[in-house]
Amino acid sequence: MAEGSRSPLRSFVEVAPGSHFPIQNLPFGVFRRRGSPEPEPPRPAVAIGDFALDLAAVSDAGLFHGPLLSASPCFRQETLNMFLGMGRPAWKEARATLQKILSADEPVLRDNEALKKKCLVPMSDTEMLLPITVGDYTDFFCSVHHARNCGFIFRGPQTPVNPNWFQLPVGYHGRASSVIVSGTDIIRPKGQGHPTGDSRPYFGPSKKLDFELEMAAIVGPGNELGKPIDINDAEEHIFGLMIMNDWSARDIQAWETIPLGPFLGKSFSTTVSPWIVTMDALKPFTCEAPKQEPEPLPYLAEKNHVNYDIPLEVWIKPKEQSEPSMVAKSNFKHLYWTLTQQLAHHTVNGCNLRPGDMFATGTLSGPETESLGCLLELTWNGQKEISVGNSTRKFLEDGDEVILTACCKGEGYNVGFGTCTGKVLPALP
Amino acid sequence: MAEGSRSPLRSFVEVAPGSHFPIQNLPFGVFRRRGSPEPEPPRPAVAIGDFALDLAAVSDAGLFHGPLLSASPCFRQETLNMFLGMGRPAWKEARATLQKILSADEPVLRDNEALKKKCLVPMSDTEMLLPITVGDYTDFFCSVHHARNCGFIFRGPQTPVNPNWFQLPVGYHGRASSVIVSGTDIIRPKGQGHPTGDSRPYFGPSKKLDFELEMAAIVGPGNELGKPIDINDAEEHIFGLMIMNDWSARDIQAWETIPLGPFLGKSFSTTVSPWIVTMDALKPFTCEAPKQEPEPLPYLAEKNHVNYDIPLEVWIKPKEQSEPSMVAKSNFKHLYWTLTQQLAHHTVNGCNLRPGDMFATGTLSGPETESLGCLLELTWNGQKEISVGNSTRKFLEDGDEVILTACCKGEGYNVGFGTCTGKVLPALP
Ligand SMILES: [Ca+2]
Ligand SMILES: [Ca+2]
Ligand SMILES: [Mg+2]
Ligand SMILES: [Mg+2]
Numbered sequence: 001m002a003e004g005s006r007s008p009l010r011s012f013v014e015v016a017p018g019s020h021f022p023i024q025n026l027p028f029g030v031f032r033r034r035g036s037p038e039p040e041p042p043r044p045a046v047a048i049g050d051f052a053l054d055l056a057a058v059s060d061a062g063l064f065h066g067p068l069l070s071a072s073p074c075f076r077q078e079t080l081n082m083f084l085g086m087g088r089p090a091w092k093e094a095r096a097t098l099q100k101i102l103s104a105d106e107p108v109l110r111d112n113e114a115l116k117k118k119c120l121v122p123m124s125d126t127e128m129l130l131p132i133t134v135g136d137y138t139d140f141f142c143s144v145h146h147a148r149n150c151g152f153i154f155r156g157p158q159t160p161v162n163p164n165w166f167q168l169p170v171g172y173h174g175r176a177s178s179v180i181v182s183g184t185d186i187i188r189p190k191g192q193g194h195p196t197g198d199s200r201p202y203f204g205p206s207k208k209l210d211f212e213l214e215m216a217a218i219v220g221p222g223n224e225l226g227k228p229i230d231i232n233d234a235e236e237h238i239f240g241l242m243i244m245n246d247w248s249a250r251d252i253q254a255w256e257t258i259p260l261g262p263f264l265g266k267s268f269s270t271t272v273s274p275w276i277v278t279m280d281a282l283k284p285f286t287c288e289a290p291k292q293e294p295e296p297l298p299y300l301a302e303k304n305h306v307n308y309d310i311p312l313e314v315w316i317k318p319k320e321q322s323e324p325s326m327v328a329k330s331n332f333k334h335l336y337w338t339l340t341q342q343l344a345h346h347t348v349n350g351c352n353l354r355p356g357d358m359f360a361t362g363t364l365s366g367p368e369t370e371s372l373g374c375l376l377e378l379t380w381n382g383q384k385e386i387s388v389g390n391s392t393r394k395f396l397e398d399g400d401e402v403i404l405t406a407c408c409k410g411e412g413y414n415v416g417f418g419t420c421t422g423k424v425l426p427a428l429p
Numbered sequence: 430m431a432e433g434s435r436s437p438l439r440s441f442v443e444v445a446p447g448s449h450f451p452i453q454n455l456p457f458g459v460f461r462r463r464g465s466p467e468p469e470p471p472r473p474a475v476a477i478g479d480f481a482l483d484l485a486a487v488s489d490a491g492l493f494h495g496p497l498l499s500a501s502p503c504f505r506q507e508t509l510n511m512f513l514g515m516g517r518p519a520w521k522e523a524r525a526t527l528q529k530i531l532s533a534d535e536p537v538l539r540d541n542e543a544l545k546k547k548c549l550v551p552m553s554d555t556e557m558l559l560p561i562t563v564g565d566y567t568d569f570f571c572s573v574h575h576a577r578n579c580g581f582i583f584r585g586p587q588t589p590v591n592p593n594w595f596q597l598p599v600g601y602h603g604r605a606s607s608v609i610v611s612g613t614d615i616i617r618p619k620g621q622g623h624p625t626g627d628s629r630p631y632f633g634p635s636k637k638l639d640f641e642l643e644m645a646a647i648v649g650p651g652n653e654l655g656k657p658i659d660i661n662d663a664e665e666h667i668f669g670l671m672i673m674n675d676w677s678a679r680d681i682q683a684w685e686t687i688p689l690g691p692f693l694g695k696s697f698s699t700t701v702s703p704w705i706v707t708m709d710a711l712k713p714f715t716c717e718a719p720k721q722e723p724e725p726l727p728y729l730a731e732k733n734h735v736n737y738d739i740p741l742e743v744w745i746k747p748k749e750q751s752e753p754s755m756v757a758k759s760n761f762k763h764l765y766w767t768l769t770q771q772l773a774h775h776t777v778n779g780c781n782l783r784p785g786d787m788f789a790t791g792t793l794s795g796p797e798t799e800s801l802g803c804l805l806e807l808t809w810n811g812q813k814e815i816s817v818g819n820s821t822r823k824f825l826e827d828g829d830e831v832i833l834t835a836c837c838k839g840e841g842y843n844v845g846f847g848t849c850t851g852k853v854l855p856a857l858p
Binding site for chain 2: 163171178187226256263297
C-alpha cells in the first residue's frame with residue numbers, strides 16, 4: 001500500500017506529539033493579543049499546535065474563498081455568535097478552508113512569511129476570552145450515576161432518582177451573566193446555609209464549595225419562538241463542545257433549593273474552556289449511547305442515537321503544592337440523554353434557542369468510585385476525605401486550583417479541549 | 430391659598446381624565462412607526478396621554494441640555510439598555526427635562542408645530558417593541574399567599590411553605606429568550622405530563638395552561654462579578670417596573686419540576702407590558718411593606734423597607750365574548766420580600782447583574798378569594814370553575830385573551846402601566 005494513501009492529514013505548523021490541537025481538531029475561540037501597546041479588539045481564531053490562527057487576518061487576506069464565507073463579516077466580530085448563526089454549511093466551509101490552508105502541502109500560507117506572521121499568533125502572546133455571548137445557559141442533569149448519587153445524598157435511599165428522570169432530560173435555567181472563561185479566579189461566595197436546630201440560618205462564606213465536571217454544547221442557528229426543532233434535525237443546531245466547571249456551593253444550594261431549584265448555590269461563577277471543539281472534529285469519536293429503558297417517547301426517539309467517547313479528568317492543585325493531583329477520571333459517554341435529545345426536549349414547548357446558547361450536560365459522573373464528577377459525590381457530602389497529593393479534601397479550600405481537561409485519542413493524533421481552570425480566592429471580608 | 434401654588438403639574442399635550450399616562454408618569458418604552466414605507470429603526474419613547482414622545486427626535490432637536498444626556502447617544506439606541514446602564518442621575522435628568530418640555534408652561538415644544546409633529550407620535554401609529562435586551566431574567570416567589578396556596582396544592586397541608594421561605598426571597602432563573610412584548614400571541618405548548626397509573630407520561634398540548642399575574646423590575650447599572658450590592662444601595666439599581674404574565678403550563682410544570690424546578694412549563698413565553706414605569710414616578714405610591722417575622726438576616730435588613738400600592742387586575746376575554754371579564758384583583762403591596770431585598774439577596778453570592786436584567790416578583794396573590802393571581806389558585810388546580818362572563822374556566826382555552834393591568838391612583842391623576850395582553854392560539858398540529 002502506497003504511503004500517500006494512508007498518511008494522515010498534517011500541517012506545516014509544527015504540532016508536538018500529544019498536543020490537543022492538531023490539524024484534525026481546529027477548535028474555535030476568541031483571543032486578544034497580550035501586551036500590544038493599544039488594546040486590540042478581540043478576534044476569532046482556531047487553535048493549531050501552540051498557535052492561534054487569527055481568523056480576522058485570514059479573512060482580510062482573502063483566504064476564505066467559499067460561497068458562504070468569502071464576503072461574510074463573521075470573523076471580524078468580537079464573538080463567534082454571527083458565525084454560529086450561519087449554521088452547518090458555513091461551519092463545514094470554514095473547516096475545509098482552514099484544513100486546506102494549514103496543510104503541509106499547501107503553500108498559500110506556508111510559504112508567505114509576512115502573512116504567516118500576521119495570522120499565526122503564539123498562544124503565549126494571547127489572552128483567551130469568552131468566545132460567545134451567552135443568551136441563555138441551560139444546565140441538564142443527564143448522568144444517571146450523578147442523579148442517583150445526589151438523590152441518595154439529599155433525599156435518601158428510597159427513591160434516589162425521581163420517576164420523571166427516565167422519561168425526559170431534566171434540566172433548569174442557569175445564570176448567563178456569570179459564565180466566565182478559564183483562568184478567571186473564583187471568589188468564594190457568601191450565602192445562607194441550613195439552620196442548625198432552632199438557630200437562625202448560617203450566613204457567611206460557603207463551607208462546601210465544590211466543582212462539577214461538565215461539558216457544554218454550543219447552539220447554532222436555533223429556532224423561532226413557537227416552532228420546535230425535530231429530534232432528527234437537532235444535530236444541525238449543535239456547533240461544538242466546551243469543558244465546563246459548574247462551581248457549586250453545596251450548603252447554599254441545599255438550603256435554597258426547595259421548591260424552585262438551584263439559584264445562588266450556582267450563579268456565582270460557571271467556567272468554560274476557551275476553545276470550542278466542533279462536532280465535526282468529534283465525529284471520529286462517536287460511540288454508542290447508553291440503551292434507554294423505558295424507550296423514549298416518540299419526540300425523543302432519534303434515528304442517530306450516539307454519544308462521544310471523550311475521556312475527562314479532574315485535577316486539583318492546592319496552593320502549597322507545586323503539582324496538581326488527579327482526583328477523578330470520567331467520560332462524556334456516560335451521558336444518558338444525548339445532546340440531540342436535550343435540544344429536542346428543550347424546544348418541544350416552543351422555547352426558542354439563539355446562536356450562542358449553552359447546554360451543559362450536568363455532572364458527568366461514571367459508574368466507578370474514581371469516575372465521580374464532583375466532591376459532593378467523591379466525599380459523599382463531606383462524610384469522608386479524598387487525598388489530593390500529600391493533603392486531603394472534603395470540599396475546596398482557598399487557594400485550590402481546579403483543572404478540568406478532556407482529550408479524545410485518535411489514531412496518531414488527539415482531539416483535545418485544552419483545560420478549564422479556576423482558582424478559589426477567599427471570600428470578601 | 431393661591432391657585433398656582435397647588436395646581437398639579439400639567440402638560441400641553443391633552444391627557445384624558447383616567448389616562449394611565451399623564452405628565453406625572455412618563456414611562457419609557459421602545460416603538461417603531463407603523464406603516465412607514467421603509468421600516469424605521471426602533472426608538473426609545475415616553476408615553477404622554479395618547480402619544481409616544483420620540484426620544485431620538487427630542488435628542489436630535491437638542492432638547493436634552495443636562496450634563497449627562499446632552500452628548501449621550503443613549504436615545505439613539507434600539508433598546509433602553511444603554512440608558513439603564515447610566516444609572517439614577519441620568520434617569521433623574523431625563524425625567525426633569527421631559528417633564529419640563531412637556532409642561533403646559535413651556536413653549537419650546539408646545540409652540541413649535543414642526544417639532545411637535547416630529548416628536549409626538551399618536552399611539553395608534555406605533556408598534557410597541559420589547560424595550561430591553563434581557564440578559565437574564567429571574568423569577569422570584571415573594572407573595573406568601575401564593576407560596577402557601579401552591580404548597581398546599583402541590584405538597585399538601587402539612588408544610589405548605591418551606592422553612593427557607595421566611596429567611597430568603599426564593600427565586601429561580603427564568604428563560605430570557607422567550608420574554609416577549611404585550612400583544613404577541615401565545616401558542617399553546619406541548620409537553621409531557623404525569624403518567625396515570627402504569628401508562629407512559631402524557632404527551633401533547635398542555636391541558637392546564639395558566640397565567641401568572643406578576644410585575645417585573647428592570648435593573649439599572651448592576652455590579653461586577655464577585656461584588657455584592659449592599660441592601661441600602663439596592664434602590665440605585667432598580668429603574669422601574671413592568672406588568673408581567675408568566676404563562677405557565679401546570680401539567681408540564683408539575684411533572685418536570687422535581688428536583689431542579691420549573692423549566693419547560695414556563696419557558697414557552699413570558700409577556701411584559703411595553704412601558705416601564707419608573708421608580709421615580711411610583712414614589713408617591715410608596716407604602717409600608719409587610720412586617721417580616723422572623724427578622725431578616727443583617728444582609729437583608731434595610732433602612733427604607735417599603736412597598737408600592739399598585740392595584741392590579743386580571744381580565745379574560747374568551748374568543749366568543751365581545752367583552753373581557755375581570756377574574757382577579759390584587760395589589761403589588763402584598764409582596765413580602767421587597768425589590769431591594771430581592772436585589773441584595775441575588776448579588777450576595779457575587780452574582781453580577783447587568784443593565785436590562787429582569788426580576789419578576791412571582792405571582793402577586795393577595796389574601797382574599799378574588800385576589801388570587803393565577804387559575805391554579807383561583808380554581809384550586811382545576812377542582813372548581815370560575816365564571817368568565819357567561820362562560821366558565823378551569824384553565825385557559827384556545828382563543829382566550831388574558832389582559833393584565835395596573836394603575837396607581839394619585840390625587841387627580843393616575844400612574845398606570847397600560848396593559849399586558851396575550852391571546853392563546855391552539856397548539857401546532
Ligand atoms: Ca450542574
Ligand atoms: Ca412565576
Ligand atoms: Mg454555575
Ligand atoms: Mg414564563
